Amino acid sequence: MAYLLKGVSILGASPTDLYIADGVISDKPVDGAEVIDAAGLVALPGLVDVHTHLREPGREDAETVDTGSRAAALGGYTAVCAMANTSPVADTAGVVEQVWRLGREAGLVDVQPIGAVTVGLAGKQMAELGAMATSAANVRIFSDDGFCVADPKLMRRALEYVKAFDGVIAQHAEEPRLTEGAQMHEGEVSTRLGLTGWPAVAEEAIIARDVLLAEHVGSRLHVCHVSTAGSVEVLRQAKARGVRVTAEVTPHHLLLTDELAAGYDPVFKVNPPLRTRKDVEALRRALLDGVIDVVATDHAPHAVQDKECEWSYARPGMLGLETALPIVLSVFGPQWDLIADRMSIAPARIAGLDGHGGDLTKAGTPANLTLVDPSVQRVVDPAELASRSRNTPYAGMTLPGRIVATFLRGEATVLDGKAVK
Numbered sequence: 001m002a003y004l005l006k007g008v009s010i011l012g013a014s015p016t017d018l019y020i021a022d023g024v025i026s027d028k029p030v031d032g033a034e035v036i037d038a039a040g041l042v043a044l045p046g047l048v049d050v051h052t053h054l055r056e057p058g059r060e061d062a063e064t065v066d067t068g069s070r071a072a073a074l075g076g077y078t079a080v081c082a083m084a085n086t087s088p089v090a091d092t093a094g095v096v097e098q099v100w101r102l103g104r105e106a107g108l109v110d111v112q113p114i115g116a117v118t119v120g121l122a123g124k125q126m127a128e129l130g131a132m133a134t135s136a137a138n139v140r141i142f143s144d145d146g147f148c149v150a151d152p153k154l155m156r157r158a159l160e161y162v163k164a165f166d167g168v169i170a171q172h173a174e175e176p177r178l179t180e181g182a183q184m185h186e187g188e189v190s191t192r193l194g195l196t197g198w199p200a201v202a203e204e205a206i207i208a209r210d211v212l213l214a215e216h217v218g219s220r221l222h223v224c225h226v227s228t229a230g231s232v233e234v235l236r237q238a239k240a241r242g243v244r245v246t247a248e249v250t251p252h253h254l255l256l257t258d259e260l261a262a263g264y265d266p267v268f269k270v271n272p273p274l275r276t277r278k279d280v281e282a283l284r285r286a287l288l289d290g291v292i293d294v295v296a297t298d299h300a301p302h303a304v305q306d307k308e309c310e311w312s313y314a315r316p317g318m319l320g321l322e323t324a325l326p327i328v329l330s331v332f333g334p335q336w337d338l339i340a341d342r343m344s345i346a347p348a349r350i351a352g353l354d355g356h357g358g359d360l361t362k363a364g365t366p367a368n369l370t371l372v373d374p375s376v377q378r379v380v381d382p383a384e385l386a387s388r389s390r391n392t393p394y395a396g397m398t399l400p401g402r403i404v405a406t407f408l409r410g411e412a413t414v415l416d417g418k419a420v421k
């Protein structure tokens, strides 16, 4: 199928006609192209998420590769990296290949599996990183996300190991001894509510250790869901020294604070926890100045029984794929170059996803892109989400921006705001 996006604005530039044919951007008119009136719409390179939980295999009641892919495409994504904390854990070539194949079958976004660092995420024994890297899934990111690789010797070995194939270890930075029984951010609000606190230093101490380890062995480290002002300062110093470290922030840590725990609604329970206004402001500045490289959703669907219960029993995590761009737009406004870099170009580079995050003004660029209508304000209705789960913290909020269409290698996955299959 060929398309003509008539009057589209590429990254906010003046309106132009954009042709898509044979899976790529074309600079010449194409006969028989379907015309899409794109006046007022902004084209962005398809969004790329380096941190998505798709729950398959094991928790298909919360999400599947298919439903998560649908949520991703509707959110403007063309590629997502699927976290390894499934059941069974994605710690072998067999499991990562299964997830990769399911992604191909769904055909809505590129699903790039992340491999576990340790067997069963148990933090004791290194998983078969090499076998996952050379498998059909071509794994480059490894993470025990959900758990921290707390053993420094194991972390060092994993960092050394992935160097051979330019892999990266994505760390869930949480010193486990400092967060035993933790329910929310440790601070004034946790004291008032009488909930056990998760101190900022539990994150900062691991990041400090890991940037030193990465520096020592010359390997790539990626820090998941950075949530504190102190972490930003550790990262800033490490980057200034030339350490090969990248970092992500989630939409929820850019917007929400620990005050929301006051109603004891577990929809606001997440790991790392929502922090303070001061942290939110530091994270925003870090994303703007590049100390934090990317926005990653940490889309964490959970079944009703795991979320609609008492705070202390609820699983941590919140949905993210379908609201990420509207949240970022609401926080930063229409800074399209920034948004394209932090949500597509930089994440594609970190994940090694060639073909994503490309230049839409160049003929021959793979046609992975999304069209946004920034003039529309929408109320988030959990019942309308494509995700199989409903745990969005933004229910009832009015957010700017609507994803009108998404294209994966020139084929529409979303048209008129609806998934095409």
Ligand SMILES: NC(=O)N[C@@H](CC(=O)O)C(=O)O
Binding pocket: 053, 085, 145, 146, 147, 172, 269, 270, 271, 272, 298, 300, 301, 315, 316, 317, 318
């Ligand atoms: N973020 C969360 O609160 N939960 C994630 C795990 C994780 O990202 O650490 C999950 O898998 O549900």
Ligand SMILES: [Zn+2]
Binding pocket: 145, 146, 147, 172, 224, 225, 271, 272
């Ligand atoms: Zn995590």
Ligand SMILES: [Zn+2]
Binding pocket: 051, 053, 083, 145, 146, 298, 300
């Ligand atoms: Zn996660």
